[in-house]
Amino acid sequence: MKTKYESSWDQYSKEWERKGIAGKDLGVEWGDDSLTRDIHEKFLAPRVASDATLLEIGPGGGKYSAGVSPLCKKLICGDVSSEMLKRTAKRLGPDANLETVKLNGIDFTGVADQSIDFAFSIDVFVHLDLEDIYVYLREFQRVLKPGGPLVLHFASLLTFPGFDLFFREADINRAQFKQIGRINFITPELARRLFESVGFIVDEIDEQISPRDFVIAAHKAEATEDEDAPARAKRIVDRAGGGTVARDLLGELGHAVRVAPDERYICKTPIEIAGDERECIFAHPPSQVGYALTIPEKAELVTAAGMNPEIWERCYPDGILFRIAIREGTTETELFSQTIHPRERHDDRKWHEIRVDLKKFGGRVVFLIFETRVGPGTNDFNWCAFAEPAILTR
Ligand SMILES: C[S@@+](CC[C@H](N)C(=O)[O-])C[C@H]1O[C@@H](n2cnc3c(N)ncnc32)[C@H](O)[C@@H]1O
Numbered sequence: 063m064k065t066k067y068e069s070s071w072d073q074y075s076k077e078w079e080r081k082g083i084a085g086k087d088l089g090v091e092w093g094d095d096s097l098t099r100d101i102h103e104k105f106l107a108p109r110v111a112s113d114a115t116l117l118e119i120g121p122g123g124g125k126y127s128a129g130v131s132p133l134c135k136k137l138i139c140g141d142v143s144s145e146m147l148k149r150t151a152k153r154l155g156p157d158a159n160l161e162t163v164k165l166n167g168i169d170f171t172g173v174a175d176q177s178i179d180f181a182f183s184i185d186v187f188v189h190l191d192l193e194d195i196y197v198y199l200r201e202f203q204r205v206l207k208p209g210g211p212l213v214l215h216f217a218s219l220l221t222f223p224g225f226d227l228f229f230r231e232a233d234i235n236r237a238q239f240k241q242i243g244r245i246n247f248i249t250p251e252l253a254r255r256l257f258e259s260v261g262f263i264v265d266e267i268d269e270q271i272s273p274r275d276f277v278i279a280a281h282k283a284e285a286t287e288d289e290d291a292p293a294r295a296k297r298i299v300d301r302a303g304g305g306t307v308a309r310d311l312l313g314e315l316g317h318a319v320r321v322a323p324d325e326r327y328i329c330k331t332p333i334e335i336a337g338d339e340r341e342c343i344f345a346h347p348p349s350q351v352g353y354a355l356t357i358p359e360k361a362e363l364v365t366a367a368g369m370n371p372e373i374w375e376r377c378y379p380d381g382i383l384f385r386i387a388i389r390e391g392t393t394e395t396e397l398f399s400q401t402i403h404p405r406e407r408h409d410d411r412k413w414h415e416i417r418v419d420l421k422k423f424g425g426r427v428v429f430l431i432f433e434t435r436v437g438p439g440t441n442d443f444n445w446c447a448f449a450e451p452a453i454l455t456r
Contacts, residue, residue: 065167067189068142070242075145078123088123088149092185097272101184102129104268105213105277110134114179117205119165119198120186124150131158138178142167170201178205182213188245188275195248199260202282209284212262215277219247223274250276259354261317263287288313294341298364298452302417305454308358311365311430312341312450315351322349333447335368335413342368342447347382347434351448352389358455359424365432365451366413367402373443374404374411378436381406382446386416389429402446413449420453 078088106126110116110133121127121139127150131137137154140163141147147162154160163172181202187195202212218224228247235244250267253276257264262280269276288310295307311318312330320328327346332339343351367384369377381403388395397418404410434446 065142066242067167071141071143072145074243075143075149087125087153088146089125092122092125093272098125098129100271101215101277102126104271105279106130106182107133109180109182109211109213109279111179115177117170117173117178117181119170119181119183120146121150122146122185124153126182126184127160128153131160134180135159136161138163138173140165140170140173169197170205173201173205175204176207178210179207180211180213181206184213184215187214188217189243190246192246192248196256196260199256199262203260203262206282208282211265211279211281213277213279214253215275216250216253217245217247217274218249218269218276220249221269221274227274250278253278255319258317259319263316283316290341294450295452297340298450298454302362302364302454305362305456307452308361308455309353309355309453311353311452312343314353315343317353319352319354320349321352322346331447333368333370333445333449335371335411338413340366340413340449342449343432343451345432345434345446345448347378347436347441347444347446349434351432353430354427355430355453356425356427357420357423357430358453359421360456361420361424362454362456363397363416363418363420363430363451364454365416366449367398367400367416368413368447368449369402369404369410370445370447371404371411373445376443377405378440378444379405380437381410382444383433383435384414384446384448385431385433385435386418386448387431387433388423389431390426 083090110130114134115136116130116134117138118127119140127139131154136159138161139150142165144164151162219228224247235241254264257280261283263283264280266279267276271277291310291313298307299305322328327349328351329344331342331344333342381401383401386398398416402410432448436444
C-alpha cells in the first residue's frame with residue numbers, strides 16, 4: 063500500500079514537465095540559488111569526507127545531491143517517491159556514486175545500521191507530521207555511525223513569514239482535507255527536544271538561514287563522549303554490591319525530557335555529603351526529569367536523594383518532596399516518595415539511598431520520572447539532587 067506521501071509526491075514529479083518551469087530541474091521552485099548555495103557551503107560540504115557514505119532523505123530533483131555527490135565516496139538517496147528517485151538518478155548521470163532506496167514512508171528499511179557517516183535532508187521535514195519526524199529521527203540514530211553528523215531543515219512557526227502562511231492556510235488544512243505538501247510548522251525548541259530525546263547532541267540551530275526556516279546541525283553521541291561513565295558505573299555497582307549498569311540515567315540526562323520553569327533548574331553537578339561526593343542530577347523544585355525506556359528484565363533502580371549541605375540551614379522550611387514514578391499511558395505507579403527536610407531534621411542530612419525492584423516492569427515501555435516539589439512561598443536555596451541514578455540488572 064502506498065503511503066499518502068508517496069502518491070502525492072509521485073504525482074508532483076509527474077506533473078513537473080507540464081506545470082513546472084520549462085527547462086529547469088524540479089527543485090528550483092523551493093528557494094533561490096543563493097539559499098541552495100548557503101546551505102551547501104555552510105551545512106553540507108564541511109561535513110563531507112572523500113571516503114564517506116552519505117544519506118540524503120527526499121532528494122527531489124537532486125538539487126543538493128548534485129552538490130555533495132562529487133565530494134563523497136557514496137551517496138544513498140532515500141525517498142518515498144520512485145519518480146523523484148528517477149529524477150535524481152538522471153540528474154547525477156549513470157556513472158555517479160549514487161544508490162537509491164525507495165522508502166516505505168514509515169522507516170528507513172533498506173539502509174543498514176551504523177552504515178552512514180553523514181545524513182541530511184533539506185526541504186522535506188518542513189512537510190512531515192510530527193510523529194513522522196520523530197520516528198525518522200530514531201531511524202537516523204539507527205543508521206548513523208557514532209559521532210555521525212545530521213543536518214535537517216524545518217519551518218518555524220515563530221517567524222512572521224511562518225505564522226503568516228500558517229494562518230492563511232489553516233482553514234484548508236483541516237481534518238481529512240489536510241494537504242500532503244503543506245508546510246508543517248514546528249519551533250526550534252520543539253525540534254531540539256525531539257533530537258535530544260532520541261540521542262542526538264545539538265551543535266547548532268541556525269535561525270538566520272532563511273526568513274521562515276531554520277536548520278539544525280547535530281551529531282549522534284559517541285560512546286566515549288562521557289569520559290566519567292566507566293568510573294561512575296563502577297561506583298554504582300560497588301555501592302549496590304554487584305550487578306551491571308543497563309542504563310546510566312545521569313549519562314543519558316541530555317536525552318531526557320526535562321520540565322522546569324528554567325533550564326538551569328536541571329543539570330549535572332557533583333555534590334558531597336559527609337565526605338561522599340557523587341555526580342548528580344541537580345533538580346531544583348519544581349522539576350521533572352523523564353526517561354522513555356524499556357525496563358530490562360530483572361532490573362533494579364538505584365540512586366540516592368539528597369540536598370547540598372551549603373543550604374541545609376536556608377532551604378524551604380517545610381522540606382522538599384522527592385518522588386520517583388513510572389508512567390504507562392495514563393497510569394502512574396509511585397516508586398519512591400519522601401519529604402527531605404534537612405533544616406529541621408538532622409537525620410535528613412545524608413544521602414537517602416533508594417533501591418527499587420523493577421522486576422514487575424520487565425520488558426515494559428515506560429516513562430520513568432524523577433521529580434522534586436516544593437510548597438508555596440520562597441523557593442530559593444532548594445538545591446536538590448538525585449545521585450548517580452541507574453538501572454541495574456543482575
Ligand atoms: C519539497 S521536495 C525537496 C527536494 C529536495 N530536497 C530539494 O530541496 O530540492 C520533498 C522531497 O521529499 C520527498 N518526501 C516527502 N515525504 C517524504 C517522506 N515521508 N519520506 C521520504 N521522502 C519524502 C518527496 O518525494 C520529495 O522528493
